[in-house]
Amino acid sequence: MKDAWSSDEIRKAEEPLIAAGVPLMARAAYALAQAVLREVAARPAGSRATRPAGRPAPRPSGVRLRGSLSSDGLPGTARVRPARSAETRGDVRGARALLLVGPGNNGGDTLYAGAHLARRGMSVTAVLVSARAHEEGLAAFEAAGGHVQRLADVRVPTVVQWARASDVVLDGLVGVGARGALRPPAGGLVRALVEAREAAGRRWPYTVAVDIPSGIGVDDGVVPGPVLTADRTVTFGALKPGLLLPPAAGFAGTVELVDIGFPDVSVTDHWAGAAQRVTLGRHAMTGTDTGPGRVRRMEPADVAALWPAPTARDHKYTRGVVGVIAGTSTYPGAAVLATSGAVRAGAGMVRYLGPEDVGTRVLLARPEVVVAGGRVQAWVLGPGVPAYDPEEGPDDDGQARRVFGALAAVTGVLSEDVTGGRMPAVIDAGALTMLEHRLPAWAVLTPHAGELAELLQGLGHEADRAAVEARPLHWARTAHQATGATVLLKGAVTVVAGPGGAYAQADAPPWTATAGAGDVLAGILGTLLAGRSADVVADETLAARLAAAAVLVHGRAAARASAGGPVAALEIARAVPAVIAELLG
Numbered sequence: 097m098k099d100a101w102s103s104d105e106i107r108k109a110e111e112p113l114i115a116a117g118v119p120l121m122a123r124a125a126y127a128l129a130q131a132v133l134r135e136v137a138a139r140p141a142g143s144r145a146t147r148p149a150g151r152p153a154p155r156p157s158g159v160r161l162r163g164s165l166s167s168d169g170l171p172g173t174a175r176v177r178p179a180r181s182a183e184t185r186g187d188v189r190g191a192r193a194l195l196l197v198g199p200g201n202n203g204g205d206t207l208y209a210g211a212h213l214a215r216r217g218m219s220v221t222a223v224l225v226s227a228r229a230h231e232e233g234l235a236a237f238e239a240a241g242g243h244v245q246r247l248a249d250v251r252v253p254t255v256v257q258w259a260r261a262s263d264v265v266l267d268g269l270v271g272v273g274a275r276g277a278l279r280p281p282a283g284g285l286v287r288a289l290v291e292a293r294e295a296a297g298r299r300w301p302y303t304v305a306v307d308i309p310s311g312i313g314v315d316d317g318v319v320p321g322p323v324l325t326a327d328r329t330v331t332f333g334a335l336k337p338g339l340l341l342p343p344a345a346g347f348a349g350t351v352e353l354v355d356i357g358f359p360d361v362s363v364t365d366h367w368a369g370a371a372q373r374v375t376l377g378r379h380a381m382t383g384t385d386t387g388p389g390r391v392r393r394m395e396p397a398d399v400a401a402l403w404p405a406p407t408a409r410d411h412k413y414t415r416g417v418v419g420v421i422a423g424t425s426t427y428p429g430a431a432v433l434a435t436s437g438a439v440r441a442g443a444g445m446v447r448y449l450g451p452e453d454v455g456t457r458v459l460l461a462r463p464e465v466v467v468a469g470g471r472v473q474a475w476v477l478g479p480g481v482p483a484y485d486p487e488e489g490p491d492d493d494g495q496a497r498r499v500f501g502a503l504a505a506v507t508g509v510l511s512e513d514v515t516g517g518r519m520p521a522v523i524d525a526g527a528l529t530m531l532e533h534r535l536p537a538w539a540v541l542t543p544h545a546g547e548l549a550e551l552l553q554g555l556g557h558e559a560d561r562a563a564v565e566a567r568p569l570h571w572a573r574t575a576h577q578a579t580g581a582t583v584l585l586k587g588a589v590t591v592v593a594g595p596g597g598a599y600a601q602a603d604a605p606p607w608t609a610t611a612g613a614g615d616v617l618a619g620i621l622g623t624l625l626a627g628r629s630a631d632v633v634a635d636e637t638l639a640a641r642l643a644a645a646a647v648l649v650h651g652r653a654a655a656r657a658s659a660g661g662p663v664a665a666l667e668i669a670r671a672v673p674a675v676i677a678e679l680l681g
């Protein structure tokens with residue numbers, strides 16, 4: 097599990113260590129310098145900025161650094177403890193670094209790192225954007241032979257020119273002390289650098305963000321103004337939510353987490369069950385509630401503990417029956433895709449409810465499906481079902497009526513004065529327009545940004561699709577709070593918001609953005625909810641974890657089916673068993 101800490105949590109963790117004299121900044125700066133030295137040393141000397149003008153620099157992304165990939169082979173985080181023994185060898189003399197230095201400790205990290213680079217023979221220039229700069233860091237930098245320039249004394253185009261002529265640019269303008277969009281003059285400088293980077297294409301120097309790409313929302317992942325995209329972010333002590341969340345995460349490049357010595361601690365882990373004391377390891381947090389504010393990313397190793405893998409004592413009913421209400425005679429495909437997702441994820445049984453001709457098509461594709469009503473342990477409601485319109489009367493082959501009936505079994509509100517048992521559900525597409533009652537957390541809404549915007553508008557919020565895409569965590573949380581349901585907001589990075597906090601999952605290749613992929617996801621999640629139906633109703637935080645696990649499995653199945661090329665939704669379903677086998681193995 098990747099666990100991101102808010103800026104407040106980072107400060108709370110730092111305070112006792114700073115008081116005890118732990119050299120946090122020295123550790124951070126040393127690791128930062130090592131990351132830069134590794135990159136520069138890996139480049140052929142002739143390709144460095146001293147190359148003749150106009151000759152393109154080699155692509156930094158062609159060089160894979162030690163620990164730069166997560167176990168799944170996708171760009172991810174690596175933990176590197178800055179140790180003297182890890183000193184990077186290789187000749188870096190004459191290579192050029194440009195440091196963008198802000199007024200706070202983020203600038204301090206950058207200046208100390210610049211001192212390391214200068215001592216190794218690099219030509220290092222620091223541009224101070226403010227009148228103020230970290231005093232000791234600046235003194236160390238100058239003592240090591242670094243060149244200092246003040247933005248007030250030079251023009252922005254000159255700094256852009258220096259950047260273009262460098263091998264590496266370090267963005268040390270602001271870190272976790274940042275508030276809002278970058279203000280002038282830093283904002284103007286970064287805007288000009290972003291333009292120059294776009295114009296330069298692949299010839300732009302390797303760009304390293306110090307702790308975070310300056311200008312992102314540290315805690316909420318927003319991008320309120322200009323941000324220079326990094327090839328690598330070297331982040332200190334713990335991940336920050338903005339490094340996991342869209343849209344900010346797209347600016348971070350490969351994220352390298354440096355252990356600067358935050359302590360081993362135990363915390364109340366809302367994710368592991370009700371108020372259970374657990375030790376999360378080095379990167380956990382002393383005395384801080386993980387609470388609904390937390391942002392995490394589930395990793396492949398976390399899935400096995402959640403998956404309802406069968407034992408020899410199980411039979412099809414104990415393993416969980418998924419009921420699917422999806423598709424109409426006009427849109428039968430969603431029914432085939434959702435039931436396929438559920439079958440391939442390993443449901444004990446899948447029931448399909450819908451018009452007869454759609455049921456026949458489902459049976460042709462998946463003869464395992466039972467096309468008849470009966471007991472189920474979780475519902476999948478709404479894929480391929482049109483939006484409900486009480487005025488017009490629905491042209492939906494009776495699907496709205498069936499969905500309303502199933503929703504009663506989810507909330508337990510059977511009629512005005514009769515309540516019954518309750519069970520989990522995936523509420524997708526058309527079913528998102530049929531919500532009448534406040535929902536429990538075991539109801540998982542699975543909108544994309546446009547559907548979430550419509551849902552929010554129905555709840556009185558002014559949010560269109562663009563607004564949701566700009567602040568996905570905020571709006572997913574808002575919808576969770578307003579409806580009570582767990583909210584899974586689909587996207588390139590999928591955000592899940594529930595009572596125990598949020599997940600940001602980036603498991604799927606861009607090819608996954610294809611019609612029907614969401615129907616398969618709904619089926620996979622339905623199987624997970626059915627397999628752990630009683631647990632999900634008993635533990636209000638479990639649905640979000642299962643939702644994140646379903647997103648991970650779906651994303652990895654899409655990657656497997658795609659193999660780097662286009663992918664059809666049904667192929668994603670087909671790849672699911674092998675992915676589950678791999679994760680459980």
Ligand SMILES: NC(=O)C1=CN([C@@H]2O[C@H](COP(=O)(O)OP(=O)(O)OC[C@H]3O[C@@H](n4cnc5c(N)ncnc54)[C@H](O)[C@@H]3O)[C@@H](O)[C@H]2O)[C@@H](O)CC1
Pocket residue numbers: 110114120121122124198199200201202203205269270271272273274275276277278279280282306307308332356
């Ligand atoms: N506290 C410590 O001992 C450590 C701090 N570390 C570094 O220190 C950083 C945090 O340092 P600080 O708390 O000094 O804060 P930062 O350096 O992140 O930024 C604060 C400064 O930036 C300015 N600023 C804030 N928002 C701005 C905006 N939108 N536009 C322009 N300027 C803005 C503020 O006026 C303030 O001067 C971390 O991100 C990390 O890089 C690391 O060295 C680890 C140890």
Ligand SMILES: [K+]
Pocket residue numbers: 202267268269270271305306307308309310
């Ligand atoms: K920064």
